[in-house]
Amino acid sequence: MAEPMIRLAELTKTYPGQQHPAVDGISMEVAEGEIVVLVGPSGCGKTTTLKMINRIIEPTSGRIFVGGEDVTHIDATSLRRRIGYVIQQGGLFPHMTVAGNIGIVPSLLGWDKKRTAARTDELLELIGLEPALYRQKYPQQLSGGQQQRVGVARALAADPPVLLMDEPFGAVDPIARAGLQDELLQIQSEVRKTIVFVTHDIDEAVKIGDRIAVLQDGAHIAQLDGPGRLLASPANAFVEQFVGAGAQIRGLSLSQVAELDLEPVPADAAAWETIAPQATLHAALDRLLTAPGHALAVVGGDGRALGALTVPTLLTAIDRRNAGWDAELDPGEAR
Template sequence: MTSETSTPVSGGRTVAGESIRLEGLVKQYRGQPQPAVKKLDLQIDAGDIVAFVGPSGCGKTTTLKMINRLIEPSAGRIYIGDRDVTTENPDKLRQSIGYVIQSGGLFPHWSVAKNVGAIPRVLGTDKKKIAERTDYLLDLVGLDPEEYSSRLPKDMSGGQQQRVGVARALAADPPVLLMDEPFSAVDPITRVRLQDSLIAIQHELAKTIVIVTHDFEEATKLGDKVLILSEGGHVEQYAAPEEILANPATPFVEEFIGSGATLAHLTLSRVKDVEHNAVVTARVGEPSGEVIGRAKAAGQTWVVVVDDNGRPRSWPSLDELQTKPQVSDYLDRRLPTVAQSSTLNDALDSMLAASQGGTLVTDGRGAVIGALTVARVMDVIRGQLADARDDSSDTYESHTDGAKSS
């Protein structure tokens, strides 16, 4: 199994990514009176996820594609690390940058393994190293290499194809990963799981990731920083999500994030920050009597059946367990799960989609580590809304006091 190369950077943090710097970047299309991007300056720190958001026509996708020169800039410079890549061979540049698009963009007649190994093969990497790298990356994105390596894209779900797309983008160990609305073509539950998977991958690899999204909630969940653009690639605000929500820099930003900004704070509250309940786990084939005894001793009325990697398969009640002498191998495809990196919004969505009063909590590799109830999530939400009302009241009083004094 291969591992990522790492580079020490300031502050004691170790990352595998490189910084990106845009200096006076311009894109002027022929025949258009106004530039699509007008003199953009931007610094993206190594190892950060930065989300580009803004209305249609703001230049977010154009800017993303200029970084790897799928779109050539009309003026300005692009630096990755200390390299000025503006004049580099564009094909070689793109081979050194991971790129993920909607629906994975996989070659339909190639197996998963062949898709993942595409760029390393072009670069002349040894076949054994490509096979090891492919297995490592498929495992990293939550796909069993033995089960999925030989599959064709048509035999996989949209979410699985997108995971393969991420694995392929990471295959050559690039320092930078560009993602163009990668999760917009999947259903909401799959989208949450892909977001959580990306956060887990980033925690392990620490690449520099730039993601374009039309969803401000997704931007605040994924981004260490969020770049809000208006028409012409004008920077309205570039800051951490909590700063944007607390202090919108311009009227444009205030309008863009909308009247739901208070509830958007829930996207900053993570499952890992909320106390969750312990669970009793069981393996397929265990005697039901032993499992029931273990659960009763822990005061539980249900257990979580897990696979060899600790990933949940079902959560039968003790009454259901009593009907069979051994724990059965049943996969509940509606089983509600959220990762530690999931937001409280995600947790509620998971419960509602499965019509359950709780959800299982998993770690970065999908192993179950606890459970979270709807009552606990609602307690946190009520507390946050009360705090928001208090803040609004304080702001109103300060404004009225100022008006009276004047």
């Protein structure tokens, strides 16, 4: 098997005066190009674990491997320049322009001004901000969502293989948060970074993660699984309680209308409400409950009707999805 991009081996952090370790011997692997989400209650050690990967917090014991290299005792500053890091509200320097914030790591690495400027404009395009309009703005001139996008661009500036994200969208409103999640997934489809993402929100974890690690106190892994398996088969009472009610509804966000076997389009479908094939089954259920006749026409980007979506079609898809979850790979394997 290929060497994982990140491997933690019995990583432990004990603070003076604490009766128990904040992180107690966590071991896990993250494959290249994978998003693993650490989720759990406050104080369970998820942020401490994240910060030990780039040694913002130094481990008490254990080992950290990045790209097959043991980075436990190398120069911490040089390590951090090889790993992108995103925090709440972007963590931007208020006295620096957007371009200055994005270009800070390339500049520290010795990039020339022309190369740094080109990379800055490339990343502004990637995050959906027009370079000519935004490169000379200051953080206080941006919305919270824009600041967060610039924070992501800064973390990607030197093209690091690994990206660490510590509750990056926790400080923005729900609408902006959903948009930022979508943008992250779109960016990931293009750049394919190895990402460790911390959140306290199980819905965000399900949407973002290829795998989800549910942590208990001391960063003990209660379950490490793909979102489908996690929702369908909680490993124990703690995971079941943390996931909470509504697991079946959450699971609908993992599939799109385009994946369904649609019914034929009836003659009167021209008057129906429509839905895009990229819509999630969660969005489809919401629309079906209020649509006349509880039916929708699935219409592609070219305006052509692809089929009819009805409640029975959706329920059949849910049954098949649940059966598929039961047959998934062993826990711990990426989906």
